[in-house]
């Protein structure tokens with residue numbers, strides 16, 4: 001089990017830290033130095049019973065025992081720091097590998113995870129494994145080495161007595177294995193309950209405003225209480241279920257002791273056993289049993305760690321968005337959708353059924369709804385394209401697919417003549433900047449947050465980008481201006497302010513393709529007008545795709561794509577679309593009658 005754990009730990013970290021291996025060797029040496037005085041004790045006892053012990057010998061044995069104690073301390077002092085530094089370095093590597101892998105997973109994967117479960121894997125599971133490596137493994141190896149060395153020594157002194165000492169071991173091991181089996185189910189239950197408890201607490205804290213707003217403390221509290229009491233029961237089950245078998249392990253382990261005492265006394269009386277040997281066995285038997293019992297108990301912890309490792313390894317086993325072996329550079333920045341279909345779930349099946357037999361009602365019912373259906377269009381380079389349509393029409397999906405947050409279910413999206421899948425995610429993200437609805441700001445200064453768009457940007461460049469995003473004024477009004485720290489998630493800034501910071505980021509990145517998802521949804525009308533001007537300026541020399549809820553903002557767009565229920569139903573300029581008299585002209589007419597009308601809020 002230990003070997004398997006160590007190997008999977010190395011796999012997780014993707015490296016085999018020599019410090020850790022050296023530290024474990026020192027831990028084994030520590031076990032040896034704990035066991036070594038027993039040999040001296042044996043010599044001492046032999047001398048005592050033979051009555052030929054000289055004071056110089058006693059002094060020598062005493063000094064050697066002190067030396068063993070010193071060496072034991074030295075081994076511990078040398079080994080532990082190596083174990084710590086190796087373990088922390090490896091876990092650091094493991095965390096980076098996981099973070100890097102998460103970055104490459106399709107966003108759909110995150111949607112399928114329960115927040116608490118993923119959170120538990122990334123926090124408590126990783127902590128458990130880290131604790132195993134840093135604090136447990138060294139102690140375990142030293143603790144196991146000590147009885148092993150003693151048993152080998154005792155076998156050498158008198159194999160018959162040593163076998164008697166260990167006669168209960170087979171039954172003890174059986175009980176230990178059984179206790180592990182009995183604990184398997186409760187420990188799975190505990191891990192599930194742990195994740196559920198984390199989820200419930202997270203949901204509770206995140207939803208506290210809604211809960212208060214709707215006065216639903218009762219229901220939510222009851223759910224939380226139920227989850228936490230299941231967690232409590234699961235914790236108890238993990239302790240209680242294997243307890244009798246662990247007690248049996250301890251009992252069987254020590255069954256040899258009585259036989260050892262009686263048989264030893266018999267052999268002593270017969271004269272086939274020396275008193276020193278018997279006394280040595282009687283003295284050492286109990287520490288050996290105690291240590292083996294401790295090691296047995298700690299295998300429970302190993303079981304947990306193994307499960308935690310498996311859960312973490314499962315993340316690394318998730319298939320990342322396929323990356324091309326050789327990334328190619330797009331020639332130009334026109335974007336072409338070729339019969340693109342996309343469904344968030346079971347993407348492939350649904351897309352095929354839809355394209356091949358769209359009229360089959362049964363297939364329709366069985367498959368999850370598609371967010372985009374057979375969409376074909378061309379977005380010319382250096383133009384402004386607006387994507388409009390009712391709520392749920394697929395506008396965000398359309399834009400997210402260009403950023404390759406997901407891969408299309410069927411068809412292809414080309415940038416500069418290349419399928420996005422041939423460009424590679426990192427290369428693609430150098431060409432594309434995004435301003436999405438949910439603006440996430442990281443903890444750090446305002447300056448750092450804008451600089452994410454271009455890590456080597458100078459302060460002046462950052463300020464220039466903020467000016468163009470109409471963010472300079474409000475940043476200057478903050479207590480420390482550009483050096484003001486924002487909380488994680490940007491909770492200390494208003495929605496409009498967060499969006500302007502996000503626009504500044506995108507401006508700084510200066511990518512040739514810019515994706516704007518409701519970029520002006522949460523800013524006041526005066527700021528909105530300014531941002532519209534900034535976007536118009538940005539559009540010059542760039543390919544801009546903007547999702548707009550207010551049609552008046554995009555009437556000057558070079559092209560307007562109108563989506564309805566995942567299909568591209570109309571496209572053209574504002575004038576052309578009005579002339580067609582279709583969905584767009586109806587939406588336009590409706591917006592004229594209600595000045596602050598939002599498409600999504602009415603057509604739902």
Ligand SMILES: Nc1ncnc2c1ncn2[C@@H]1O[C@H](COP(=O)(O)OP(=O)(O)OP(=O)(O)O)[C@@H](O)[C@H]1O
Pocket residue numbers: 108111344345369370371389390391392393394395396397398600
């Ligand atoms: N992560 C997701 N998982 C599953 N289904 C999703 C997901 N995101 C969107 N959908 C579904 O895909 C369809 C298109 O959603 P999308 O967000 O693209 O529409 P939209 O036009 O941008 O809507 P809105 O204007 O309300 O933001 C909807 O039916 C929506 O419920």
